[in-house]
Amino acid sequence: MPALMIQGTGSNVGKSMLVAGLCRAARLRGLTVLPFKPQNMSNNAAVTEDGGEIGRAQALQALACGVAPHTDMNPVLLKPESEVGAQVVVQGKRLTTTRAAEYATLKPQLMGAVLDSFHRLKARADLVIVEGAGSPAEVNLRQGDIANMGFARAADVPVVLAGDIDRGGVIAQIIGTQAILDPADAAMVQGFLINKFRGDPRLFDDGYAFIAARTGWRGFGVLPWFPDAARLPAEDALDLARTSGGGPIRIACLALSRIANFDDLDPLKQEAGVTVDMVLPGQPIPGDATLVIIPGSKSTRGDLAFLRAQGWDIDLAAHRRRGGRIMGICGGYQMLGRSVADPMGIEGPAGETPGLGFLDVDTVMTADKRLTRSSATHCASGLQVSGYEIHIGRTDGPDCARPFALLEGRAEGATSADGRVTGSYLHGLFTDDAFRQAFLADLGAAPSALTYAAGVETTLDTLAAHLESHLDVAALLALAR
Structure with missing residues (x-):
């Protein structure tokens, strides 16, 4: 069964949201689709139907697919306990607690579990949409990598690179990533997209064309800022708004x-x-x-x-x-x-x-x-x-x-x-x-008519429509192999 991987030029560029939106878009097209993230780092976890834990983002993506979350969707979860150490959860169960320096030697041993989970998901679905972690540009972490290009090459999954224009420097983000990737890693990248654009996307036409010409990669579109993102469960503490609402x-x-x-x-x-x-x-x-x-x-x-x-x-x-x-x-x-x-x-x-x-x-x-x-x-x-x-x-x-x-x-x-x-x-x-x-x-508090779960479902539908309106979703899904 085919698969497609969304990697990013950095953390918090919107990979999780993009995968959730693509999962819902694929489901609405009648496909049986499942999410996958080889390695996640988050203290926001969800309990799965098989009695384990995975990152909260993969639970949301499972909801977008219309299925219950399963430990195979996030086989390696790192839960930071200190500035230098984290608990390592493998296929839903705690394996050990390790320091960051020690994890580098543990990582290669986890690829087997990652691939086992991935292949089990592929056997259940028409399509698996994979989310990377951090950025493939972190070439100092490339040896033994299971989260980005190490996984993509081991599983032969094509990659689309997402850049975040809201944080600035998106041209350098994408071109710079290509410049420092190993040629064999760069060959896995089939294209790019721009995320979180504010204003008229046509204002970025020249920048978009420059990226495509300089990298030789196909562009799959410029996605405007999605204002309803706050209605979906967040995974990263960076997304915590200081103040929400205005009630008494x-x-x-x-x-x-x-x-x-x-x-x-x-x-x-x-x-x-x-x-x-x-x-x-x-x-x-x-x-x-x-x-x-x-x-x-x-x-x-x-x-x-x-x-x-x-x-x-x-x-x-x-x-x-x-x-x-x-x-x-x-x-x-x-x-x-x-x-x-x-x-x-x-x-x-x-x-x-x-x-x-x-x-x-x-x-x-x-x-x-x-x-x-x-x-x-x-x-x-x-x-x-x-x-x-x-x-x-x-x-x-x-x-x-x-x-x-x-x-x-x-x-x-x-x-x-x-x-x-x-x-x-x-x-x-x-x-x-x-x-x-x-x-x-x-x-x-006064009575309220809010139905939370229904609101999340509606927002996922709105997100899928947002992607369909601004990205070439058909071409993205056609990349999967």
């Missing part, structure tokens, strides 16, 4: 240094009656916030230290004294307790860190990771909550007697005696429209 209910979320699964906030950002503020490092928590959310983290103890370094622990105490509410999700839930112990050094150096003390619970990190899709009953409202769990650690204590939800007959999460502080391991809980409306109503 103000929700502040702490931008932790190892923030994870921050797409939990996406449905809240689309509510007309809500303002979501990402509190960036060095900034105080807004004094008029109705609710403060401490989100997931890939390094709970490390981010507790980071939180205190920003003075947010002091702001949180003041917020609670004023009667404000606090919610912790996953790692944020662990931080709200009395202590977080990591006796085996799973997330970093072994030891114990005092928590914020807003919940009467304690957490102990364990080697087992819980990866599961979950459906629970919210205790306060009696409503069903669908989500997923992706965490290590066990949390227990007196406040667990007031659970956030009941999950498979057991208590999940904890609530303070005054009801103003809650913690839960459930990610994705705000995607349920009925629960989200009840939760916001309890904060004082």
